Amino acid sequence: MVPLKRRKVVGNYTGAGHGGDNSPTKFPDVLLFLLERKMGASRRAFLSQLGRKKGFHVEELFSESVTHVISENNSGYEVRTWLDSQRRAQGQMMAHLLDISWYTESMRAGHPVPILERHKLQEQHNDEGEAVVFSVPSFACQRRITLDNHNTIITGALSLLAENAELSEEDGRGVAFRRAAAVLKALPEPVTCMTQLRGLPCLGEHSLRVIKDILENGESNEVESMKQSERFKALKVLTGVFGVGAKTADRWIREGIHTLHQLRDSGHALNRAQQAGVEHYDDLNQPVSMAEADAVGEIVEKAVVSVLPGAQITLTGGFRR
Template identity: 30%
Template sequence: MASKRASSRSPSPALESAHNSPQCPSKRTKSAPGILASHRIFILQAKLSHTDISEIFDLADSADADVVGSPDEADIVITAIGMRKRLERHIDWNLAVSVELSLASKRKALVTPDWLRDSVAQGSSLPCADYAALPDLNLKEEEHQDEKRPSSKSESRFTSLHGSLPPARSQSPPRAAHADVTPPAFLLPPPVPPPDVELDHTAHLCCSRPSSLIYVNQPLCAALDVLRRSRALESNERSALSYGRAIASIKAFPRTITAKERGEVQKLPYIGAKISKMIDEYLFHGHIPEVEEMRQSERFKALSLFTTVYGIGPTTARTLYDRGLRSLRDLEAYYEVDTGFTPVENNESPDLNIRIALGLREELMLTIPRKEVEAIHATIMDHLNTVEPGCVSTIAGGYRRGKPESNDIDIIFTHPNAKSAKNLCGRLVERLRSAGLVTHVMHLSGFHEYDALRTAQWDSLEKALTVYRTPNNGQHRRVDLICALPETYWTAVVGWTGATMFQRDLRLAAKSVGLKFDSSGLTRRRDSRLTFPRSEKEIFDIIGIPWVNPTLRNTDA
């Protein structure tokens, strides 16, 4: 029998129209079939734990209840909320009052989860009035108590998430490839905001500003980026960050900077006296003397060249330079890469990874057109859905930000069933390797416990950083495969979409409202409580910033 569970997992009434989930088959045997067949139930998930949500959905399904996607459609609203102020974060109070006042007639009811538990246990629909979630006699007292509790903008947004995502039910494997699989509603892309929604180019954080791929002040930003890269290569992170912020601010400026615009440009975020002077030099001379000097620096050119090789960061590059290396030929000799070098399987040895990257450097340095990105993605998804039918995925990185050509490919994927998503990255890599599509695995990691204190550099997702060989011409490409659990899918997509400065400021915006953000989820700072947004847009809504189309997140030069 098909489950009648609909989109009640959606985070709030305002978002429900974008989160109507498809029905999915259930193989469970009902303990009391049909006892709630005439009831339409809306499950308000706020204040319910992961376990409670899963239990309530199972009980509703076992009793044949019609779980609807909006409280307006429901006869019964199940909630753990007992205070008006908290309830108003999720349901319009006029609706809540109409539901509450109609308890006596039993046409509608606002009940605690115990009503469903006891009804299923006793095999009949029990009187709703005995399980009123917001009794009239206690409402004012509870509301008064709630007002005494400290609250904040971040807690209000956080609480509106309805807890974590309940585990998806088992689904019958689809017959067709990934293009024919209908994913659950929480894995569908968010609606694009109305075209009249404008972003403020003077916003303090670049995650709230529009940054298109092609912009009017590109030559100036490219010049300043030379100085940013030079600071980063010397591990002067503070100075590199200052240049990065200034570049992001100039990128969002909608007009070509001229002498007439100088006054307005100086008021932009992160444009201080030093950057203003460089802008003046650029306007009056057509170049910035410090930039030209840096471009001619042997050290800058060598370090820049070394860091184009996968596995060589600024620290390693400086070490190699100090040992007298200056060119790619020097690198090849140092790492014993000769003309006839054939890459071999690695064991995640840094030096061996660098040898592999050097041996394949000419191919890996070639950019990848969008059509080829899409073809590689389609091939990988075909194999993925053979390994585990029903997966969904998103191409992230520069491709998602609209780049016509990419340096590498980032693919985020998951399965609606959390159990099926476990070790999915490793299983996919083994299949791709057996098919001759993955020749090298530069890094492979599985899921690990969430690090609330961010003591580790990596997030808690499954990852495989691979070298992929195209089946048509044998061209080697860098492909990063990232598997997320279904509840962390959208934070993973946002985190791996980039750009670097956009992600940095997104974390700052989250911090300003008492949250931590990374690809693994959103965490409340005061108690490390995790929450899992059900769409990309909801992440922005929780943090309290406007949703930015991925094509406007190109904050880096």
């Protein structure tokens, strides 16, 4: 009978220093410690070995000499709490608390890259403890929507993602982003931390990633990249033509048409609605002003009163709001 092989198990790293790795250290002033919490032992072992091969000094155990603490999927407060539980000495710890992105960028560059604001873990536990946790009904008809949107940057980003999804005929994703934006528009105060959003309806993982990115960095990299993409710009222009939908715009883009000028020169046979849309493109894409709406309202009111004396006419929609 063939004996069973024992599976190799990654150790718990109880040793100190390099853990037996004799790779030369190129950056003696930089001592790294990778936090295993939420990272996992196997991934930590792989990343530690990679760092040592690149000439980094990666400690197996945390000590006061560590200069950079690397974490994955943890907040600054969570990391600080864990480190404080491991330290014997009291007082301020001087190590940088960094996201895994700093480590991977340093590995790619072959040297420690400058620490940017986006690399730093956010330590907002005091603010989060005092922050208001919002409560919003699941059904939109039960929500009280304020006239002032307190989260315009976030809702604007989610609305752009919804628009892009709809232009790409991904209606399900578009609905999800619009629902998330609608929930945030109903909040009575600006969102300052992610803990305020716990338990709120209609906030999926993708929407939460975008919100977190904006709270930490002031903008969403995904949204900014999308806004600069040629496809999104072309879809915005072409679907802005009256009578042109997402499918037609997509077909034209695949044919190399991205602008109105290219559409006019393409020789495509346009139907009457599309011809009017191209001819009056700027006018049709210009929002109606309040003065114009009032002028139309007066014309309609005169016509109605001439037929039904005493009737009252009220502008509705956005102008009434």
